[in-house]
Amino acid sequence: MYQRIGVVGLGYVGLTLAAVLARKGYEVYGVDSQPAVLESLRRGRLHLYEPGVEETLASCLGRTLFVDESLPADLDAVVLCVSTPVQGPAHAPNLDNLAAAAAEVARACGPETLVVVRSTVPVGTSRKVVLPPLLAAWGRARLVMAPERTIQGQALRELVDLPQVVGGLDERSLAAGADLFGGFASRVVPVSSLEAAELVKLANNCHTDLIYSFGNELALIAEQHGLDPLEVIGAANLHYPRPDLSKPGYVGGGCLSKDPYLMISSAGYRLPFLVGAARQLNEFLPVHVARRVVELIRQERGVTAGARLAVLGWAYKGWPPTDDMRGTPIEAMMPVFREAGLVVLGHDPMVTDDVIRRYGGEPTSLDKAFSDADAVLVVNDHPDYRAIEISALLGESRPRVVYDSWRILDEQTLVAAGIRYAGIGYLPGGFARELSGVAG
Known part of the structure; x- marks a missing residue:
């Protein structure tokens, strides 16, 4: 006992x-x-x-x-x-x-x-x-x-x-x-x-990283063709008896950002065919999104230097809520924003102001994010963000661009207000054609 x-x-x-x-x-x-x-x-x-x-x-x-x-x-x-x-x-x-x-x-x-x-x-x-x-x-x-x-x-x-x-x-x-x-x-x-139990854990987490990466790859392909990845994935999954495709999204945290490398270390060769490629793709996604956000701001303002970008969601995920910053997308995004000269404002219901400042942001409130910024980037899907009533937040001063990574905001209301709306792999209104020459 x-x-x-x-x-x-x-x-x-x-x-x-x-x-x-x-x-x-x-x-x-x-x-x-x-x-x-x-x-x-x-x-x-x-x-x-x-x-x-x-x-x-x-x-x-x-x-x-x-x-x-x-x-x-x-x-x-x-x-x-x-x-x-x-x-x-x-x-x-x-x-x-x-x-x-x-x-x-x-x-x-x-x-x-x-x-x-x-x-x-x-x-x-x-x-x-x-x-x-x-x-x-x-x-x-x-x-x-x-x-x-x-x-x-x-x-x-x-x-x-x-x-x-x-x-x-x-x-x-x-x-x-x-x-x-x-x-x-x-x-x-x-x-x-002992070894079988060790591999069980790596198998669980690396499989998760892999299936998420496929959804992200579909989104990148959809973006190139001006398609909506959620439409494609939804149609592919509907009443189809094979495993569901994953929606696109960031893949971070203390486990999924690390364990694939432990699997690679276990493999006996440097780069497993699937695990390493999946991890590379998932690490590329935040950088790709950051570049797209910068280019959308450039299209709207002509220049990016001095533009104010409000980033909603600094923890690596929003649901279930966490304050964990390990593997957070913002870490890979900030160098892109700094190079473009953006002023980054930050909001997260779970993350303290000190942590936001440590990563290079200036804390802001949710209402000011939609009134004091030139663009808004939603990084995680915390319930507070899913509950946002866009019409209540929009006044005379409003962002020109909203990049909604998880597609949780009211797109119709934003577009009706004259705001450019986009998401991962989703660039409606000719955005894809306009950005087709932008390296990403």
């Missing part, structure tokens, strides 16, 4: 898992290497946004949930949830955090402690990076890989409802891992090895 559980790394993955375990009555010890994170949590304040976690912290902190800079002894299990970033032009995996966490577990715990790798890693990492320090310290180990697969905004529910995949070093490890996750999850899916 597992009662005392350590969680190493209190980011999105670790903190949500710690919250679920603490709510279930486990004695949870969360540790993190960042003093600011620990200080914030000790005060009952979250350093990230995830519905339900703040309430759990308020009810469980000091009772079933404890935070500290190091692990206590006599833990029944330790779950490693540290970041595994990619770095440099080659996007090479950096596993230093995981190696350090494994060394800390080897120092603080013993061979009866179940060690769980929860971080997303290249195939083979659990055996090659985590296992050696455990064996060096203990002579034997119980080790499992159990990948995290939740979506931000619904993590607490999905941790319980989603099947938990568990792969073990051996049968004893697998049984222990299934016992631990079966204590809170509705279903456990055992797989044959």
Whole structure:
């Protein structure tokens, strides 16, 4: 029976898992290497946004949930949830955090402690990076890989409802891992090895990146021919018994912008035929959109220098709402806007003014975005943006261009007000012909 559980790394993955375990009555010890994170949590304040976690912290902190800079002894299990970033032009995996966490577990715990790798890693990492320090310290180990697969905004529910995949070093490890996750999850899916579990996570996220990229490629092709990609995709999907095509959109976040490179690292050759190409296309899309926005402003004003562009949505996605800036489209867009001399105004219901300024924007309100800017770019589909009543926001001073990436605004009202309207792959009113000579 597992009662005392350590969680190493209190980011999105670790903190949500710690919250679920603490709510279930486990004695949870969360540790993190960042003093600011620990200080914030000790005060009952979250350093990230995830519905339900703040309430759990308020009810469980000091009772079933404890935070500290190091692990206590006599833990029944330790779950490693540290970041595994990619770095440099080659996007090479950096596993230093995981190696350090494994060394800390080897120092603080013993061979009866179940060690769980929860971080997303290249195939083979659990055996090659985590296992050696455990064996060096203990002579034997119980080790499992159990990948995290939740979506931000619904993590607490999905941790319980989603099947938990568990792969073990051996049968004893697998049984222990299934016992631990079966204590809170509705279903456990055992797989044959650590490596199989590692590849499950990469398969899920890379497949998502790939299917989104196909929708984006269709949009780019539709744009070249003056077609509406949503019309094409809608007609292709309607009552057709094959898998639905995805609508175009930005693909970011901490997982989808990183995990394809972990898959590439696992492949044994530099660039998998599909995964690498899909990632390149999805990374190109924000740059392409930024160039289109600049050109539309140039057509309307003659020059772009000094034009004011209001960007709505700075977090990488709008639904479920998040404040996560990892993989945000605006990061790739800002160099294009700076080169064009645009003044960028920023609004996001979830992102603080300080973060908007850090990325090069000047915070603004929603109403001023439609009255003080020459153009408006909607980057994410937060519910506040879906609920916009355009007629209530338009006065005598209004933008000349609205680029609605998710096609959530009232196009007819905007066009009737004399505003140029466009979206990803959608340039109506002859826009495609006008822009056909623009490099993109």
